[in-house]
Amino acid sequence: MVSSAPVLHTRARILEAARALAEDRGTNFRLEDVAQAARVSRQAVYLHFGSRSGLLLALVEHVDKSEGLPRYSQRVRSAPTGVDELLAFIDLIAEYTPRIYLIAKVLDEARRTDPAARAADENRMLLRREGCTRHIRRLHDEGRLAAGWTVQGAAETLWALTNVSTWEDLVLDRGWSRQAYARRLKRLCLATFVRPPAAG
């Protein structure tokens, strides 16, 4: 009979402990701290994750899974028009970035030393860039991409505009609300990428 109490496995406890530590200290935590918070020995961390960066990578996966990006992006793609899709994408970014912010920082730190972390980070960026390309291509296919842009150029620009560090600058540093961030980014993208409808 399985225990009915909400007891987490050691592995999960370690991950949750690391997540909590990352949320209030950034990535400046020692494995000793993580172990203590999870009420296991430091060696248990090594048995499960092999190394510090192994833990960080597992942490990224863990948070990703628990935040569930897929259902968000589903909503974006089901927008009626390309313009709506672009706006929905910005809403998604405004909503999703704060949830994965600390993880993005963790990954960013780990990539300095660990090739696996670097690869993982580049894969994340690639996925987001592909998303941007889809949005821009749809705009283009519907004849609404502003003059002067190639699909690739606009997609890469959109990708850079919606990266984590820009969000960090505006929301965390400048104190913009989620709404203000979304509103201004939408204004910017509409003015930049969207050709006005041929209303004449």
Next chain:
Amino acid sequence: MVSSAPVLHTRARILEAARALAEDRGTNFRLEDVAQAARVSRQAVYLHFGSRSGLLLALVEHVDKSEGLPRYSQRVRSAPTGVDELLAFIDLIAEYTPRIYLIAKVLDEARRTDPAARAADENRMLLRREGCTRHIRRLHDEGRLAAGWTVQGAAETLWALTNVSTWEDLVLDRGWSRQAYARRLKRLCLATFVRPPAAG
């Protein structure tokens, strides 16, 4: 009589050595390496800079001085109109960012652990933000700021658009040329911030 040979003081030699190391290894260098490259003992580094982050901060100052930002920004401010000033500012960013890129990274790394580095970095950001505010305010004063923007909102947006990590994403990661970066950023800023002249 002062020696006429181009012999650098120990302090300057250390800084140059650190700069060279940073340029090809990022910030993953040991003080031992710096000392060796400067042909001094590791302790000499401590005597001059006190600590690792002390060295990094001095390095930032050193590079800043040797690149001479002021004359660049003078050129920007002497533009005939606000729109020209905005475009000149983007040219400045496109030209100047690659020169200080590695330094910005160094500072970014140091700020994680060192409060002084954090303060220095925030001061840099403040200066650039003030510049952005001046450009946008002039645009506004000349009646050319696009509808829907406050001076502050537009200035902070421009500031975020021209930050180092966006440049890094587009130029280093995506391989954009300096010209492509400047051209597309100009197109974006014109479309976003500039109200068309009342023609007709």
Next chain:
DNA sequence: GATCTGCTTTACATGGTGTCAAGCGCGCCT
């Protein structure tokens, strides 16, 4: 009851930062 598994405990190696103290060469001053 033997064994396997997952974790603990203790000890130790490694590598980089930072500190300390003694010493040394060289220019300067009187």
Next chain:
DNA sequence: AGGCGCGCTTGACACCATGTAAAGCAGATC
């Protein structure tokens, strides 16, 4: 010339986090 101070060297060492190794132990399984 002798003495002084300064800038740097030399070598040793403390510290701290990561990572490794080996023995032990307690509960589940057969």
